[in-house]
Amino acid sequence: MSPEHVAKIALDYADLNKDNMYREPRENATSWHAYELCRACGSCILIGKRSKYCPGKLDLDKITLLDDGTWGPARNIVSFTGGDLACNPEWYAQSAQEIKSLGRDLWVLFETNGYGLISETLDLFKDAGIDSFWLDIKAYDEKVHRKLTGVSNKRILELPAEIVERDFVLEVLSLYIPGWVESDQIEKIAEIIAQVDPKIPFTILAFFPEHKLIHVPSPSFKQMLNAYYAAKDAGLKRIKLGNIGIFAKKEEDYETLRSLGLL
Ligand code: SF4
Known part of the structure; x- marks a missing residue:
């Protein structure tokens, strides 16, 4: 086009x-x-x-x-x-x-x-x-980032500050991949964003198995909830969980999400 x-x-x-x-x-x-x-x-x-x-x-x-x-x-x-x-x-x-x-x-x-x-x-x-x-930060750990994408994330972790400095609107997304990108890394990414502006919207998406990661499971409800709390503890004010159908299986899961304002 x-x-x-x-x-x-x-x-x-x-x-x-x-x-x-x-x-x-x-x-x-x-x-x-x-x-x-x-x-x-x-x-x-x-x-x-x-x-x-x-x-x-x-x-x-x-x-x-x-x-x-x-x-x-x-x-x-x-x-x-x-x-x-x-x-x-x-x-x-x-x-x-x-x-x-x-x-x-x-x-x-x-x-x-x-x-x-x-x-x-x-x-x-x-x-x-x-x-x-809409910045997709794939991992905080540089080695994991290299494994997932083939390149370093050094520059990418600097971007939230540079983007906001230029008066662009920014939202950030990270994928929870069990065994690869879990709450510890989500928290670090959230800290970087919160240092720029705690009101920057952040979405934590649930991974589902595809292609070369077909053997990796999707995150559980508990793992996603822990990731949410990790991002919150880092200071972020606008957090959402995405691909909810992947990890919320029971009515009570939906009720929990609703009580937290995540639905
Ligand atoms: S407005 Fe409400 S009911 Fe209608 S599509 Fe959107 S969420 Fe669903």
Whole structure:
């Protein structure tokens, strides 16, 4: 796709949802804040009744069938996600410029593992109008990071400070992988984020076995809960657990999550 092609998709999205677009302030241009509005269960539309976990923050005319097949609000955010091509920063910069030139007040969110975000690229993205980053920090332990990705995480651990310094919006994600990335590392990552700003949203995602890690189990409910407390103890104020269906199996698990404000 060319940057013009990407902008055309953004324009079609803005036109399609012009009457029911949910306008987020720039500081909410994150995936984390979408979850605050709606859990994407579709219950209010499909059976005409809100689920008991519904945050109840949106009128029903704001709920629409999104192009990934889930129900939720069409927010004024265009996200680059599902793959990281930050080795070609010019493409993202031109795409962001094209999106901004549409004049539709769309925020631009970029999901990344951070490896391509050298200082020059951050400056380029800032000038191009990219608003926010969803930074996937894969591990705190450098050896584990190398094993998972093939590269050092030294630069990546410096990124939260550098990103916020440039007035981008930031959210961080880490995957709980039993035996690889557990509560001790989650806590260290959370400490780095909290030192920059305790209000930076942090999502701890539950791993599920795939590809070369097919033999590694998913985390248990207890492990995920411990990871949540570790991040909280590190000082973070906005923490969510993701891939809940992987580790919450019983009704009481859901009740515990609800009592902690995690549902
Ligand atoms: S608003 Fe969202 S969370 Fe609430 S019932 Fe509808 S789809 Fe589910």
